[in-house]
Amino acid sequence: MAAKSLDAILEVAALLRIPVAEAYREGVVANYERLLEQAALVMAVATPNTVDDLSDFQP
Amino acid sequence: MTEIFSLDATAIAGEVRRKRVSACEVTRTALERADGLNPRLNCFSAIFHDAAMSAASEIDRKIDRGIDPGPLAGVPFGVKNLFNVKGVTTLVGSKILQEAPAEKQDATAVARLKDAGAILIGANHMDEFAYGFTTQNAHYGPTRNPHDLDHSAGGSSGGSAASVAAHVVPLNLGSDTNGSIRVPAAFCGIFGLKPTLRRLSRAGAYPFVPELDHVGPFARSVRDLALAYDLIQGPDPADPFCLQRPVEPTLPTLERPVQALRAALLGGWFQDGADPEILAVTDEVASALGARQTVSLTGVAEARAAAFCLTAASGAALHLDHLRTRPQHFDPATRDRFFAGALLPASVIHRVRQIRLAFRDHLRAIFQDFDVLIAPVAPTSAPRLDQTTLKLGDREVPLRPNVGLYTQPLSFIGLPIVTVPVNRTNGLPIGVQVIAAAWREDTALRVAAQLERDGIAKSPIPAFLREGG
Numbered sequence: 128m129a130a131k132s133l134d135a136i137l138e139v140a141a142l143l144r145i146p147v148a149e150a151y152r153e154g155v156v157a158n159y160e161r162l163l164e165q166a167a168l169v170m171a172v173a174t175p176n177t178v179d180d181l182s183d184f185q186p
Numbered sequence: 187m188t189e190i191f192s193l194d195a196t197a198i199a200g201e202v203r204r205k206r207v208s209a210c211e212v213t214r215t216a217l218e219r220a221d222g223l224n225p226r227l228n229c230f231s232a233i234f235h236d237a238a239m240s241a242a243s244e245i246d247r248k249i250d251r252g253i254d255p256g257p258l259a260g261v262p263f264g265v266k267n268l269f270n271v272k273g274v275t276t277l278v279g280s281k282i283l284q285e286a287p288a289e290k291q292d293a294t295a296v297a298r299l300k301d302a303g304a305i306l307i308g309a310n311h312m313d314e315f316a317y318g319f320t321t322q323n324a325h326y327g328p329t330r331n332p333h334d335l336d337h338s339a340g341g342s343s344g345g346s347a348a349s350v351a352a353h354v355v356p357l358n359l360g361s362d363t364n365g366s367i368r369v370p371a372a373f374c375g376i377f378g379l380k381p382t383l384r385r386l387s388r389a390g391a392y393p394f395v396p397e398l399d400h401v402g403p404f405a406r407s408v409r410d411l412a413l414a415y416d417l418i419q420g421p422d423p424a425d426p427f428c429l430q431r432p433v434e435p436t437l438p439t440l441e442r443p444v445q446a447l448r449a450a451l452l453g454g455w456f457q458d459g460a461d462p463e464i465l466a467v468t469d470e471v472a473s474a475l476g477a478r479q480t481v482s483l484t485g486v487a488e489a490r491a492a493a494f495c496l497t498a499a500s501g502a503a504l505h506l507d508h509l510r511t512r513p514q515h516f517d518p519a520t521r522d523r524f525f526a527g528a529l530l531p532a533s534v535i536h537r538v539r540q541i542r543l544a545f546r547d548h549l550r551a552i553f554q555d556f557d558v559l560i561a562p563v564a565p566t567s568a569p570r571l572d573q574t575t576l577k578l579g580d581r582e583v584p585l586r587p588n589v590g591l592y593t594q595p596l597s598f599i600g601l602p603i604v605t606v607p608v609n610r611t612n613g614l615p616i617g618v619q620v621i622a623a624a625w626r627e628d629t630a631l632r633v634a635a636q637l638e639r640d641g642i643a644k645s646p647i648p649a650f651l652r653e654g655g
Contacts, residue, residue, distance in 0.1 A: 135529075136525075136526075136529060139529045140525070140528075140529065143506070143528055143529070144510055145506060145509045145510050145513075145525065145528060146510075147525055148513065148514075151513065151518070151521065151522060151525065154518060154519075154521075154522035155522050155525045155526055157522070158498075158522045158523045158525070158526035159525075159526040159529060161526075161587065162494070162495065162498050162526045162527065162530060165491040165492075165494040165495050166491070166495050166530060166531075166534045168487060168488050168491035169488060169491050169492050169495055169534055169537050169538055169541060170533075170534060170537055171488075172485070172488050172537065172540075172541055172544075174537060174540035174541060174544060175540070182539075184383075184397065184539075184542060184543075184546075184600070185384070185429075185624075186382050186383045186384065186546065186599060186600030186601065186624035186625070
């Protein structure tokens, strides 16, 4: 998992011009994987495909 | 006789206004305490000796001339080091911003407290760029909890909370994106208010996650919390995110009875894995408010996950330039999370926004039936500084991402919440969230005031102060 994640991370990071130095890779991969777990929860939610009222949130 | 530094802000202002003590004496005492305690607590990143004494002299001159010095006359206060202070570089807990120029003007919230006569004595230590719950900072070290120096003060406004708990200042300003006022208030045993999102001006406060950032006060009494909040309220042309709502004073409402209010305990997510002691204390508060029902919200895990993703992505977007050019100058814990957040697909963030609306609407429906909800602030009291994991029931999870489990879903939709320190005789402080419907800070503060009057809520005095420290 970590190696696959690392490939994906390095590709996208290069696109964003934020090269991830060798020394940071372990920490970045760990945090990216933790983030993906949370993102999976987010993407599993069925929500109406609305675009209204998304950018001007009122509590 | 009670020492001046142990009075709350309201009492200090009364003494100064009646000329029983001068603003200069109060300020000198606060500066001496800040100088004396900072080596132990590491709660200030800058102390403003000259500016504070000069402002105090001005208050004393006003009083001598019969000019109203304001409701916070001579009250020393501090601010998290993400609020702009004129003439000072705003560090935001970072090394990268050390070279930034000094600010040209005060943040709106700072200016409004100064206009009320308060004396700014320093800027408080924090997690780098506000990304954390423990104020453990690789550049400047941790802020230590005044109740036990081996434990965290909480974060990210840890320096602010510690300075109030240690009786250096009676008032402080912090910010809360995912729990950064509520967690340190709970760990340090003081009151903290996270107002409704978009209520208070954030002009001049360095952003972390613009969609989620709130500013708010810390204090050792509810009346101080309400007073500071009331003084900061009101629209601000410098901050279009702050909505155009009239000032709705809460201080005059604190004495109103709360018996008619409908309270409920939050169950499910908000109890899972918490220390038994935390649950017992939260139950005690709910019972005192006559809460007979336990409410389990739906979609909390998803709301928390959504807040987690938005924080990483939006926070990272603000720092892309520095991630490109100066990654070595970040705190590694901050840098690695920002890197990860920068890589999150936009479609996740679109879904995050949809979840946010749905969760907000769910809570709006809940608040048709209840006026206040009660929940723990955190699953644990202040962790040790060397602690890296947290026991959640029978699971062991990484500490730092999970301290905000109970705070993060609620700030995600911007509800007003008061952290109430529960009156206990032993152990580290424990705080409880008093949660109200959007724009009902008055309700949350009234409930906190009732708990304080009933002796259920009280800011504990750190042992070193009881021993004459």
